[in-house]
Amino acid sequence: MNIFHDTPCQEASIHSRETFIACGRPGASAVFHKKDRHVYVMCEACTYHNVKNRGGIELVPKEE
Numbered sequence: 764m765n766i767f768h769d770t771p772c773q774e775a776s777i778h779s780r781e782t783f784i785a786c787g788r789p790g791a792s793a794v795f796h797k798k799d800r801h802v803y804v805m806c807e808a809c810t811y812h813n814v815k816n817r818g819g820i821e822l823v824p825k826e827e
């Protein structure tokens with residue numbers, strides 16, 4: 764059970780160019796970004812990319 768699964772990923776899709784296109788895959792976790800102090804729901808792939816390359820901090824939900 765993943766509490767983020769019903770929320771689509773809020774990260775930009777690789778298909779985004781001039782216009783923002785949301786990734787839209789099922790969310791896997793929440794990622795906090797210090798630079799805008801905002802939390803984004805992201806899928807597994809976007810979480811990995813943001814934590815590894817963009818300084819995001821993964822917020823891991825507690826399992827019930």
Ligand SMILES: [Zn+2]
Pocket residue numbers: 772773774786787788805806807808809810
């Ligand atoms: Zn994504």
